Amino acid sequence: ILNVEQSPQSLHVQEGDSTNFTCSFPSSNFYALHWYRWETAKSPEALFVMTLNGDEKKKGRISATLNTKEGYSYLYIKGSQPEDSATYLCAFIMGNTDKLIFGTGTRLQVFP
Amino acid sequence: DAGVTQSPTHLIKTRGQQVTLRCSPKSGHDTVSWYQQALGQGPQFIFQYYEEEERQRGNFPDRFSGHQFPNYSSELNVNALLLGDSALYLCASNPQGRGEQYFGPGTRLTVT
Numbered sequence: 721i722l723n724v725e726q727s728p729q730s731l732h733v734q735e736g737d738s739t740n741f742t743c744s745f746p747s748s749n750f751y752a753l754h755w756y757r758w759e760t761a762k763s764p765e766a767l768f769v770m771t772l773n774g775d776e777k778k779k780g781r782i783s784a785t786l787n788t789k790e791g792y793s794y795l796y797i798k799g800s801q802p803e804d805s806a807t808y809l810c811a812f813i814m815g816n817t818d819k820l821i822f823g824t825g826t827r828l829q830v831f832p
Numbered sequence: 833d834a835g836v837t838q839s840p841t842h843l844i845k846t847r848g849q850q851v852t853l854r855c856s857p858k859s860g861h862d863t864v865s866w867y868q869q870a871l872g873q874g875p876q877f878i879f880q881y882y883e884e885e886e887r888q889r890g891n892f893p894d895r896f897s898g899h900q901f902p903n904y905s906s907e908l909n910v911n912a913l914l915l916g917d918s919a920l921y922l923c924a925s926n927p928q929g930r931g932e933q934y935f936g937p938g939t940r941l942t943v944t
Contacts, residue, residue: 724874754932763836764875764922766932809874818929819865819888822874 722746724812726823733800734831740796741826743810747791752813754820755784755795759806767795767808800830834859836936838923844942845913851941853908857925858934863887864906865933866898867922875922881906882929910941918943 725744733739745753752771758764768777773788781798797804807827811820837856845851857864863882867875877890881900895911904925910917920940924933 756935763935763937765935769932811874817888818863818880819877819890820867820875820933821877822867824872824874 722812722814722821724810724821724823726808726810726826728826729824730827730829732829732831735801737800737830738796738798739800739828740794741808741828743793743795743823745791745793745810745812745821746814747789749815750788750791750812751815751817753786753788753793754811754813755793756809756811757806758809758825764809797828800828802830802832804828805830836923836925836934838921838936838939840939841937842940842942844944846944847913847915849913850909850911851913853910853921853923853939853941854905855908855923855925855936856905857923861925861927861934862904863926863929864900864904865924865926865929866906866908867924868892869920869922869938870916871919878908880929887929913943915943917941 755767756764768784770786775786784795786793807825809825811822839854865880866878869875880888884900897909900906920938922938923936
């Protein structure tokens with residue numbers, strides 16, 4: 721059974737705080753790691769697709785790193801804003817499949 | 833350009849009944865994947881369709897079946913509904929099953 725674990729399960733921060741979440745996945749037979757943001761009443765939206773060990777990607781105030789050898793990825797949000805409030809999901813793809821294996825997500829709430 | 837659309841938005845069925853959910857992929861996408869999200873869990877992969885054939889399947893019983901049409905739209909059918917089938921069903925599309933997936937808003941199925 722392949723497990724993708726995310727921590728923390730939920731997070732409450734003040735506007736302006738920086739925060740980070742962790743995604744752990746199997747380190748063998750890695751193909752790709754996806755991060756999605758899912759706002760309430762909307763569809764999940766892709767943030768990053770990461771494929772190479774040591775990858776670092778950035779989109780505005782959000783960035784992510786990838787370590788495929790030890791099986792983890794970090795997502796960072798700098799200077800959180802209320803509009804960052806959402807559930808952040810990571811999903812792992814094994815080398816011989818096309819299916820996303822999701823974690824349970826980290827629910828972020830940013831208070832003004 | 834319309835994104836991924838799903839119908840219906842909500843559905844209430846009785847245990848033992850059958851249900852069909854529909855999905856239209858984003859324009860230019862030929863691969864459709866279906867996911868089930870139960871309360872408190874991440875989305876679970878059901879199956880993926882490409883060129884009108886099921887290409888990958890997750891750990892779901894045969895009661896879950898699907899179809900893809902020549903225009904790439906897809907249906908998810910669930911027979912002999914159980915209470916445990918109550919969930920949000922998400923459809924996602926991408927070109928040839930690679931790269932980020934584009935999700936629809938989901939269909940909320942309630943089985944009573």
